[in-house]
Amino acid sequence: MRLYDLASTIRSKNAGVNQITFDIIFPDRKTYERAVRSGAITRDSIAKLYKIPESRISDFVTFEVGNAIKFTIYRLRPSGSPGDWDILGCQQYGPLLDLEIP
Amino acid sequence: MKQNLRVMISTGHLGTAPSSPESYYRGLETNPDYVVADGGSSDPGPVYLGEDINLGQFAREEMELFVPSTRKKGIPLIIGSAGDSGSNRGVDEFVGMVKEIAREQRLPKFKVGYFYSEVPKALVKSKLGKSEGLGGFPALTAEEADNATRIVAVAGAHPYIKLLDMGADVIIGGRSGDIAWTAGPCIRAGFPEGLAYHMGKMIECASLVAEPFMGKETVIGTITKDDIRITPYHPDQRCTIGSVAGHSMYERETPYFEHALGGTLDMRACRYEQADARTVRITGAKWLLAKELRVKLEGAKKIGERYMGFVGVRDPHVVKNIESAIEWSKTAVARRFPDTKYELYFHVFGRDAILKELEPVKAQPAHELGLVVEGVAATDALAEKITDFATRMFFLSRIPGVKGTAGTAATTKKTMKSSPGYMWNVNHTIPIDDPLELFPVHMTQAGV
Numbered sequence: 001m002r003l004y005d006l007a008s009t010i011r012s013k014n015a016g017v018n019q020i021t022f023d024i025i026f027p028d029r030k031t032y033e034r035a036v037r038s039g040a041i042t043r044d045s046i047a048k049l050y051k052i053p054e055s056r057i058s059d060f061v062t063f064e065v066g067n068a069i070k071f072t073i074y075r076l077r078p079s080g081s082p083g084d085w086d087i088l089g090c091q092q093y094g095p096l097l098d099l100e101i102p
Numbered sequence: 103m104k105q106n107l108r109v110m111i112s113t114g115h116l117g118t119a120p121s122s123p124e125s126y127y128r129g130l131e132t133n134p135d136y137v138v139a140d141g142g143s144s145d146p147g148p149v150y151l152g153e154d155i156n157l158g159q160f161a162r163e164e165m166e167l168f169v170p171s172t173r174k175k176g177i178p179l180i181i182g183s184a185g186d187s188g189s190n191r192g193v194d195e196f197v198g199m200v201k202e203i204a205r206e207q208r209l210p211k212f213k214v215g216y217f218y219s220e221v222p223k224a225l226v227k228s229k230l231g232k233s234e235g236l237g238g239f240p241a242l243t244a245e246e247a248d249n250a251t252r253i254v255a256v257a258g259a260h261p262y263i264k265l266l267d268m269g270a271d272v273i274i275g276g277r278s279g280d281i282a283w284t285a286g287p288c289i290r291a292g293f294p295e296g297l298a299y300h301m302g303k304m305i306e307c308a309s310l311v312a313e314p315f316m317g318k319e320t321v322i323g324t325i326t327k328d329d330i331r332i333t334p335y336h337p338d339q340r341c342t343i344g345s346v347a348g349h350s351m352y353e354r355e356t357p358y359f360e361h362a363l364g365g366t367l368d369m370r371a372c373r374y375e376q377a378d379a380r381t382v383r384i385t386g387a388k389w390l391l392a393k394e395l396r397v398k399l400e401g402a403k404k405i406g407e408r409y410m411g412f413v414g415v416r417d418p419h420v421v422k423n424i425e426s427a428i429e430w431s432k433t434a435v436a437r438r439f440p441d442t443k444y445e446l447y448f449h450v451f452g453r454d455a456i457l458k459e460l461e462p463v464k465a466q467p468a469h470e471l472g473l474v475v476e477g478v479a480a481t482d483a484l485a486e487k488i489t490d491f492a493t494r495m496f497f498l499s500r501i502p503g504v505k506g507t508a509g510t511a512a513t514t515k516k517t518m519k520s521s522p523g524y525m526w527n528v529n530h531t532i533p534i535d536d537p538l539e540l541f542p543v544h545m546t547q548a549g550v
Contacts, residue, residue, distance in 0.1 A: 009348060014145050015355045017400075017526045018237035025348045050460045058238070063357045065372065066347035072355045074238050076459065078526035080147025082405055082478045083447040083458075087147040091456050095463070 003041075003099040006031055012093040017079050019058060020089035021072040022046075024096065032067035040101045041069050049095055103292050105326060109284050110134035112320040114307030116141045116181060117158020121167060121318045122336070125309075129320040129335040130171055136287050137172050139164070140280050140306055141196070142183030144526070145353075148402030151187035152251050152524035158186060162199060169203045169272065173212060173549075180262060180273045180283045187400075188219045188254050188277025196274045197546065204548035211549040212272065215265030217541045219254040219276025223247050225540075226399060229532040236398065237355075242530045250401030250528050258363030259298075260537040262286030268545055276541065277400065279362045280306040284323065293325045299367045300387035301330040303360055304349060311349040312339040312380075333381040340380040347374050363397050364537055366390045394533055397540060401528030405445065407485040408520040411475040411493025413511040420510050421471055423501045424450060427510065431475070431495035435488060442479070444488050445523070449474040473511070478523040490517040 003010065008027040015021035024041065026032035035041060043060045047053065052073065060071040080087045110129045112121035116139045130137070142150075146157050158164075172179040185192015197216050204212070226233075226247045233242040247253065254277040263286045265273050275283060281302030288298035301323040304311055309319035312334035319336040332341045350369055351357030360367040368388040377383040415421055428448045435446060452468035454461035473496060477489030496511035504510060534540060 008344065013353045015353055016237040017144055017148075017529050018239060019355055021351075021353065021355055023348065023351060025344060027344070049462055051462065052460065059355050061356065061358075063347075063351060065374065066351060066357060067344065068348060068351065068357070070351055070357055078148070078529070079145075080149065081525040082408065082445050082476060082523040084147075085449050085455050085458075085474075088145055092460060094457065095461075 001101050002097065003101055004097040006035060006101055010093050010096050012089050012091070014079055014089040015072055018075050019072050020075060020092050021070065022093055022096065023068055023070050025066060025068040029067055035069065035101055036062050038101045040099060043071070046071055049099070106324050107288055107291050107293060108134040108322050108324045109136045109138055109287065109301065109305065110320060110322045111138050111305045111308045113139050113164065113318050114310060115143055115158070116164050117156070117161030119318055120160045120163050121320070123167060125320040125335040126167060129322055130175065132322070133175065134177060134322055136178050136180060137168060138180040138182070138283050139168065140183060141181045142186035142188055142192070142277070143280070144400055146186065148524035148526045149521045151189060151254065151400060152402030152404060153522060154187070154189050154191055154252065156186055156192070165199050166203055169200055170207050170209060173209045173271070178266070178271055180275070180287070182275040182278040182280065182283040184274045184276065188275070189252060190218045190220045190276070193218055193274055193276050200272055200274065201548040205550060209549045211547055213270050214272045214274065214546050214548050215268060215270030215543060216274040216546070217257070217261040217265065217276055217543045219257055219541060221253050221255045221399065221540055223253060226253055226532065233530045233532050236529050236531065239529045242528060246403070246527045247401070249403040251404060253399050253401035253528050255540040256363065256398040256400065257541045258282050258537055259286040259289055260364070261541040261543050263290045264538060264543050266290055268543070270545065272548070281360065281362060281367070288325050293327060295389035296367065296387040297325055297330050299360070299362065299389055300369065300372070300384065301325050303367065304330065304332050304346065304384065307349070307352065309334055309336060309339060310352070311346055312341045313345040314339065329383050329385045331377055331381050331383050341382040343374045343376055343382060346382040346384065364395060365392045395535065395537060396531040397534050398531050399528050402524040403527045405523040405525055406478040406480050407482045408476065408478045408523040409486045409489035409517050410520050411489050411517040412515070413473050413493055413496045413513050415471045415473065415496070415511050417504065417506055417510065418469070419504055420501060421467055421469070424453070424467065424471060426501050427496055427499040430499045431492045434495045435492045438491060439488055442484070444477060444479040444484070446488070446492055447476040449476065486517060486519070493517055
């Protein structure tokens with residue numbers, strides 16, 4: 001199943017001026033657990049999807065209370081520097097929608 | 103001591119768009135103890151602090167909604183991070199705006215408290231050895247401190263508490279952590295700090311804490327000695343465990359901690375319960391007092407003047423060879439402007455303009471591409487000339503095999519002037535002795 005069809009919220013947003021944080025929130029505990037157990041969303045799979053070294057992922061956490069998976073990456077240059085076209089980091093989640101969750 | 107304290111908020115960034123008056127008045131009719139608003143953020147980028155300009159085009163309209171309506175009911179009004187960046191000019195402008203509105207609407211005399219956040223560079227430079235970079239920033243150097251056009255420190259709840267103690271009816275705050283101005287009045291009234299800061303976090307973006315997604319609608323946070331409750335005032339919105347727990351991790355690296363001047367909000371033991379159909383009750387947040395007071399600093403340096411050009415490409419052969427076209431433009435500029443300092447960026451919409459190096463499907467461009475050429479150079483004239491030339495080169499790009507001979511890109515308007523280019527270069531903490539030492543408080547009067 002596509003992540004788009006499983007999650008209720010998929011978003012990205014600045015976390016400070018040099019990091020972007022991604023939140024994937026599921027509608028209930030069961031769906032959340034299915035996504036976590038699938039192993040399809042991990043530090044490793046995220047690094048592969050975005051073609052970045054794992055060292056660019058500063059935090060990756062499964063947040064049970066919120067039925068959410070959350071990870072944060074470093075930007076290459078601070079937000080809003082010349083050359084940046086997503087000052088708020090709010091469109092970086094795009095590629096997550098098509099993640100296949102077995 | 104009061105049983106509870108209710109804090110109302112209608113906007114997560116004052117002035118970017120007007121607050122909806124319907125839910126604002128619906129909330130105000132319930133007589134909250136405070137009305138607060140977030141006046142700014144570092145999110146919109148470095149240019150607003152760097153250039154000391156406002157982002158919000160609707161600040162005056164928002165203040166015309168907030169000031170008279172709260173004065174008529176005698177409800178204190180608190181605006182944090184005034185003028186978007188919280189610069190001294192932003193604070194002065196908002197204090198002036200409050201006075202003007204009070205005069206025009208002949209509001210009875212009231213006290214306006216305000217504080218500044220700008221920090222002298224000499225003070226920053228005297229603490230370089232003890233500075234720490236945030237979010238992966240390298241250590242701060244004297245050169246970078248000097249390069250920043252101005253530096254603001256991020257205040258905690260303390261100046262808000264101080265100004266309320268001094269009897270302020272309206273507070274205009276300089277740059278502050280966005281949980282500070284809600285936490286201030288709650289802590290002053292004797293409620294637990296953990297709950298006070300957590301309530302600040304929950305309502306900082308107003309209706310974004312509720313669902314479905316709506317901006318600029320009113321919510322009210324209620325704090326007691328045991329819990330906080332968040333209630334939306336747009337009739338079609340509700341707070342759910344999902345929306346509220348989800349918001350607790352919004353725009354922060356981790357869902358468990360939030361740092362502020364004086365301590366850390368610890369949300370590891372938080373519990374969320376549905377209190378009624380539209381209200382969520384939250385318990386469990388703790389405030390971990392900092393061993394050392396460290397204040398966050400923000401500053402931006404100017405890279406240069408900036409222009410942007412725009413072209414479109416539809417020829418499938420050019421689309422396929424867009425890298426060659428970019429290379430052609432780059433090389434042409436390098437040849438035409440040798441020994442000149444400039445920066446050029448090519449944003450290829452339809453391919454990877456938004457994600458850049460993170461884009462997984464860069465190899466599958468759309469059937470037509472839009473290119474924004476962003477050029478930055480020392481002077482306005484040079485930035486315009488280089489950007490316009492780099493843009494024009496797409497019209498003239500020489501790509502082997504092109505069948506079209508009238509122009510290899512569709513052009514439209516004149517190359518456009520943008521804001522100057524800035525870059526965040528101060529994103530550090532330094533130690534201080536007193537949480538008020540960088541935030542001098544002042545009191546003035548408004549009204550007739």
